[in-house]
Amino acid sequence: MSVRVIARIRPLLKHELDKDSIVTAESSTDGDCKGRPTIVRLPNPKNPAESFSFQFNSVFEQDATQQEIFDAEISPTVKHLFNGFDLSIFAHGCTGTGKTHTMRGGKALADRGVIPRLLSAIFRRCKKIEKDSSGATQVTVRLEYFEIYCERVYDLFEPPEKRTPSGLPIRDNNRKTVVVGLTEKPCATLKDFEQLYDQANINRSTSATKLNAHSSRSHAVLGVKVTQTTETTIRVSRASCIDLAGSEDNRRTDNSTERLKESNAINSSLFTLANCVDAINSKAPRIPYRESKLTRILSLGQNGGRTIMILNLAPTRAYHLDTVSSLSFASRTKKIEVSEIENDPIYRTMAKPLAATSSIGGTTINRQPLRPLTAAHNAIKQEVDPKKQGTRPVKAFSVYSDTRKAAVRTSHAPTQNQGLRKPESHKRPAESNTAALRPFKKSTDYASRMRNTEPVLTKESIDALISQRIDEKLTERALQDAGAVPKLSTEVQKRLDDLEHRIVAKEDDEKGQGLQYLLMAKQHTIRGEDTSALRMYQLAMPFFPGNGKLRAKMDTLKERIRSKKMAGLGIRMGSESTRATATVSASSANLMGSLKGEKKPTKIQTEYKDESDDEFAPPLNFDHDESYASDSSFKYTKAVRKPKNPAKKLPIFRDFAGEEPSGGHTPRTVHVLNIINSRDVGRIKTLVGVGAKKAEGIVSSLLEMEDEEVLDLAGLAKLKGVGGKTAETMRMGIKLG
Numbered sequence: 001m002s003v004r005v006i007a008r009i010r011p012l013l014k015h016e017l018d019k020d021s022i023v024t025a026e027s028s029t030d031g032d033c034k035g036r037p038t039i040v041r042l043p044n045p046k047n048p049a050e051s052f053s054f055q056f057n058s059v060f061e062q063d064a065t066q067q068e069i070f071d072a073e074i075s076p077t078v079k080h081l082f083n084g085f086d087l088s089i090f091a092h093g094c095t096g097t098g099k100t101h102t103m104r105g106g107k108a109l110a111d112r113g114v115i116p117r118l119l120s121a122i123f124r125r126c127k128k129i130e131k132d133s134s135g136a137t138q139v140t141v142r143l144e145y146f147e148i149y150c151e152r153v154y155d156l157f158e159p160p161e162k163r164t165p166s167g168l169p170i171r172d173n174n175r176k177t178v179v180v181g182l183t184e185k186p187c188a189t190l191k192d193f194e195q196l197y198d199q200a201n202i203n204r205s206t207s208a209t210k211l212n213a214h215s216s217r218s219h220a221v222l223g224v225k226v227t228q229t230t231e232t233t234i235r236v237s238r239a240s241c242i243d244l245a246g247s248e249d250n251r252r253t254d255n256s257t258e259r260l261k262e263s264n265a266i267n268s269s270l271f272t273l274a275n276c277v278d279a280i281n282s283k284a285p286r287i288p289y290r291e292s293k294l295t296r297i298l299s300l301g302q303n304g305g306r307t308i309m310i311l312n313l314a315p316t317r318a319y320h321l322d323t324v325s326s327l328s329f330a331s332r333t334k335k336i337e338v339s340e341i342e343n344d345p346i347y348r349t350m351a352k353p354l355a356a357t358s359s360i361g362g363t364t365i366n367r368q369p370l371r372p373l374t375a376a377h378n379a380i381k382q383e384v385d386p387k388k389q390g391t392r393p394v395k396a397f398s399v400y401s402d403t404r405k406a407a408v409r410t411s412h413a414p415t416q417n418q419g420l421r422k423p424e425s426h427k428r429p430a431e432s433n434t435a436a437l438r439p440f441k442k443s444t445d446y447a448s449r450m451r452n453t454e455p456v457l458t459k460e461s462i463d464a465l466i467s468q469r470i471d472e473k474l475t476e477r478a479l480q481d482a483g484a485v486p487k488l489s490t491e492v493q494k495r496l497d498d499l500e501h502r503i504v505a506k507e508d509d510e511k512g513q514g515l516q517y518l519l520m521a522k523q524h525t526i527r528g529e530d531t532s533a534l535r536m537y538q539l540a541m542p543f544f545p546g547n548g549k550l551r552a553k554m555d556t557l558k559e560r561i562r563s564k565k566m567a568g569l570g571i572r573m574g575s576e577s578t579r580a581t582a583t584v585s586a587s588s589a590n591l592m593g594s595l596k597g598e599k600k601p602t603k604i605q606t607e608y609k610d611e612s613d614d615e616f617a618p619p620l621n622f623d624h625d626e627s628y629a630s631d632s633s634f635k636y637t638k639a640v641r642k643p644k645n646p647a648k649k650l651p652i653f654r655d656f657a658g659e660e661p662s663g664g665h666t667p668r669t670v671h672v673l674n675i676i677n678s679r680d681v682g683r684i685k686t687l688v689g690v691g692a693k694k695a696e697g698i699v700s701s702l703l704e705m706e707d708e709e710v711l712d713l714a715g716l717a718k719l720k721g722v723g724g725k726t727a728e729t730m731r732m733g734i735k736l737g
């Protein structure tokens, strides 16, 4: 079965209402969704008289609701999950097209996205199965949730301060890619899920939605493991829901060094994903799965079960090129065949009565030694040349590999695929009267097949075997070591928990926002990202005006950044290669400077500072010395910022020629500039054309300017995400009188 690709065109956002929608949906006569459009049409960016059209399994128009998408596309797959098939759902699209909205959605019932709805459906089915079997079948749900941020994997069920800077290792184990050391949370009800998921999303969004954008800059993967246990079998299947980070065109983002680094990691992993798709489609001998963690984990084309890709699209011209590129990627993806493999159940058996010497009487259930349960996993369905059948050495093992050969299993060659089951053979072990005997029969079959096939070990297969063994050993060791991560002191942990609870409780009000910044600041401090930490403290400041402890923390950080900056400069002066780095940084600093209308030598130091921040790995007890007592001392007072007098500052931007009356700004401009220079997200987002995200972007740019202020509309237009039009919209949106 191919990857099912559905496209969703998001509606125009508030600030886009005056824009044209250039992406439309159309029905086709040969589509597989009666009545639903299957074609996306948009103009050729080079020649508007022409149009491009792309066909998918179905297309959802701007007014499609979360419910419609779930009911039409996701709900029907739930039964397959319970029949033992894995399910992968991933949202793709460039930044701001609605991936998180589609996957996670909002808090209101109608806004809830695919993930909460899927979990709700899973729990409903669990209940039904248990009820219908009168309790003979028990179903448990366990969750894993992690993000891939800058090629590092972090457990989202762990608070950021517990993370090791290098992230969790991933290994290939039994032909599946596993993240070693992930927390697995049992989850019995939808309420449990919501709590766990919301809490984990704070861990993700802490670095993101409130300015630092880890969220939108990381790929988030939620794993839902469904285990059905009967007297005779245990069947495990897994749904993976992936909210990919959006690709970014850095010519448009005006990203700073740190943001660029994240952006490059996103773009490069998505590029590898596209390369894998191309390699699979062209039946290339090597598929570059191993070139990024995302592709290793996603295993597109090697994963069994069902795969659904939701392609998110923005309707406006501003996204035109990105939209064409996403559509073309999606068209290639829809050709990928995924073997629809059912996960074999593990057969339980009644144990023989214990030996007479045993002090315990009765029977107990023993687990059978594991047979190759997932031998068919990670298989790519591909045509096999019948002439070649039988001439190839039969692999008694399969290694997750980035070469097609090592991983190939084909449904056309059942004798070579011990674990491969017929597609859609919904065998229900519980229905079988002979279930208890089957394991022996099966394992005998397996062993005899192994003997009969007499595998000839080629150099390739020996390499593969060695690599598999090494991976398995490493996984084993890593799993043993996983518990050895040093813990934070209980006191620090308690304070962080306390702070998080206060944030959750107050999330929606301004105080919650201030606390959120504080939490992020702490998380950045722990990770050694001092610059970001300082930025977060600066953002928190308006919510806790005059708080001496906060100021002291900021001073300490400033001092630390300064000394790291100096140390960085000292080290780099030494060698040839480092001089080259200095040149690159200097030129990018010059570029930054010229973009902002001036060149400042200190910018060069900023570049060094950011680099050294990232390399700085703090000791794990880094925060133990820090006083968290101050957290409770942050008393909330409504942010009041006196507008500063722009005349006192040195101008950093050219004046806005033509628009302003000579000798000064119009009252509207003064008003806008005052609001902007307040650096208060709450006030800035009240400006026309500015949403929460844009307001945070603006404040982020302002913080990069340190104490300088925006003095005119030209300066305003140069802030992140603003531009001349938005600046003008803000100005015109001010009501006078």
Ligand SMILES: Nc1ncnc2c1ncn2[C@@H]1O[C@H](COP(=O)(O)OP(=O)(O)OP(=O)(O)O)[C@@H](O)[C@H]1O
Residues within 6 Å of the ligand: 009, 010, 011, 013, 093, 094, 095, 096, 097, 098, 099, 100, 101, 102, 215, 216, 217, 244, 245, 246, 247, 312
């Ligand atoms: N179908 C929709 N209906 C209403 N609003 C939507 C819809 N899709 C997206 N939005 C809004 O568009 C904005 C961007 O959406 P979202 O954050 O989900 O994008 P994204 O693709 O996840 O971006 P990024 O890659 O940067 O994380 C949000 O404000 C979201 O609420």
